[in-house]
Amino acid sequence: MSLREYTLGAKSLFSTTGSNVRRLLQKLGDRPIYIIIILITSYTAYFSYYTILKHYTFHSTAYDLGVYMQSFWTTIHGYGFFYTSLWEGSLFAPHFQPIVILILPLYAAFPKAETLLILQSLVLALGALPVYWIAKDKLGAKAGVVFAGLYLFYPALHGINSFDFHPVALTIPILLFCFYMFEKKHYKRGIVLAVLAMMCKENVALVVIFIGFYWLWTERIRFTSCLDCKGLLRERDVVYPLCLSLLGLIWFLVAIYIVIPYFNPHGGFVYFGRYGIALNDLLFNIAGKASYILILLAPLAFTSLLHPAILIGLPIFVQNLLPSYSGMYEIINQHPSLLIPWIFIASVYGVKWLSTIRNRSIKTVSTRLLWMLLLFVIVATWIMSPSPIAPNRNMPQLTSHTTILEQAISVIPEDASVYAQNDVFPHICHRAHAYFTLSVLPIRIDFFQYYIFPASVEGRLYRWSHGGNYDYILADATSNHSMFKLCTDKRLERLEREYGIFVQGDGVYLYKWGYEGEPLMLGGK
Structure with a gap:
């Protein structure tokens, strides 16, 4: 082949490749859901690999990956109902989390740590979908893509995903989907999702109660105008949130006072002692607790504080900040799980509010805010992510x-x-x-x-x-x-x-x- 023919062939190849890339980018721009799928797939692959590698290099722990693996194994092999030798009793003794019954067949088919770690990474990644839909409805498709990306790069999410396996982590996308269903007035689906979320841990019921309160507050005019029984029953926008709060209350009381004491050989709910009312517990390590709030809110430029939806997480803020036990107010474990949905939903609504004040167009102001949010989350991830995405963290090595x-x-x-x-x-x-x-x-x-x-x-x-x-x-x-x-x-x-x-x-x-x-x-x- 002559040099001229080679040059012409190379130009043709680069031209064709460039044209294909432009068409692909245009298609992605026209159908942003493809971008979301790529982001979800990439996140799942990365964190599945990272957490499995952590396990292979002996950086997983008994609490809590080991205890779940053992309780699944003993149930499958007939040693008792989710029995664990770590406290010589059932997994249901400290927490009510019947979601493990639904996970059991999957673990029976693939009885390995990798099963739980991949499942957790995939489910957490799927939370980008409801974040995208909620932001898309309020701010447009491009903003939806940005918020989905912000969610997947959120440092606290990385901390949850990086630390072993916890059923409560699975509530993040479930609660986001639940909120979205209530927003779309698909109430029956929302209640089903709320039940699924409550199956992950007993304290999720407190959040479900506040979800109902939030939607009652949004319908407060109707609620106050139909306080008589007949009028109340005619307003489904009031009835379903009210039923949701009642369901959450009943679930919480049954879990705390009936189910957990039944399985706990020592009686009662063992974590009541953590939540004393002593003022010194609340005031213990003020700097650490303030840093915790800062780390949760700063990646979204504190826009979550601009909307009352963040108050849905109020019982969890109290739960995490009241004890003196420092593990409750760190982002390197599962405890922020029940806060993340409301931090993101409130941020979306907060950006919308900023975009509409002073009669400015949503598109103009929100674009600036989105760029600012991207900058904040990149810096926050760079500094605070507990995963190797941050430059000061190293990927575990097999040795x-x-x-x-x-x-x-x-x-x-x-x-x-x-x-x-x-x-x-x-x-x-x-x-x-x-x-x-x-x-x-x-x-x-x-x-x-x-x-x-x-x-x-x-x-x-x-x-x-x-x-x-x-x-x-x-x-x-x-x-x-x-x-x-x-x-x-x-x-x-x-x-x-x-x-x-x-x-x-x-x-x-x-x-x-x-x-x-x-x-x-x-x-x-």
Whole structure:
């Protein structure tokens, strides 16, 4: 081929490619839903990969990925109704979350951690759809795409997605869809979605009550004009929100005072102690709690404060800010889940309000605001995202150390009882007798004798029914969760007296009860 022919061919190829790209961009612009699908797919793929890699590199934990994996496994294999050995009882003892019954068949078909992590990433990503539809109705299709992107880049969403698996995280898109259905006056569908959301955790019912209050407030003129029973029954825009609030109240009371105490062998709702009325709890770590609110609102330029829809999340703000326990007001766990829907919905309405004041056109003002919001969320994600999207976060790496941990786990018989530290537990939890005890420094719990329930700093100590006799104990001295950091000298003495090192390598120690032989060395050390 001559140089001239080659040049002409290259020009033709680039021209064709450029034309195809322009047509593709035009098609995407004409049909923004394609952009949403691309964003959802990209988010799901990225966070599925990231969270699975975290698990493979032993950065998942007993609380809460391990406890769900074990409770699914024990139910499938007939060891009880969502039984977990972490507190020797049902998963329903601390929380009412019947959504796990719907997830169970999926886990039975694919009994792996990857199933839960991919499911969570996909469901969270689907929240971009109702965000898009709500923003599209109020501000136009382009604004809808922008808000969907803001949602998927929201740092608190990344924190929820990055930390193990939690059914309450699944409520984010469900509640967004529920609100959208009520906005479109598809009330029956909205109530079904509200029930589905309440199945994820008992405190979702408080949010559902406030959703009903919000729609009663929007219909307040009709509500006050038909307070007589006959008039009330004729106004479906009043009846359905009222029924929704009543349903939420009944669900909450039944869950807290009937279902959870039934499954809790120690009685009552264990988390009441966290929500005391003492003023010192509320005033504890004011700076940390203020930072929490700042981190939640700043990525959307505080536009959420411009509309009362944010008050739907009021009971969750109180729940998260009242305790002194710092885990309640961080974005690196599941606790902001029930706030995100209202932060975004209020932001959409807030931008609409800013766009209509002083008789300005929605298009002119909202375009400026959208650019500002994009800038805010990019900066916030860059600084605050707990995922490797932020430059100060690294993607977990598979190393020879993780290989040694896997090899140590592989020699443990399937029917053996095992005690493992927090980050190892999810890898040995597919057995009825897998154990872990949460310890919070400076408190050092005797893991041979006690477990803490619930899994929090205000939990109480209870004795193991098995008397602390484990066939194997697996520890990783190099981990931040190393059990050696939490062991007293007395515990270490018992460990050395009753157990021998069966497998050892690169800081990994597998102890076997009564073993007196030489350890199997892994990793050439």
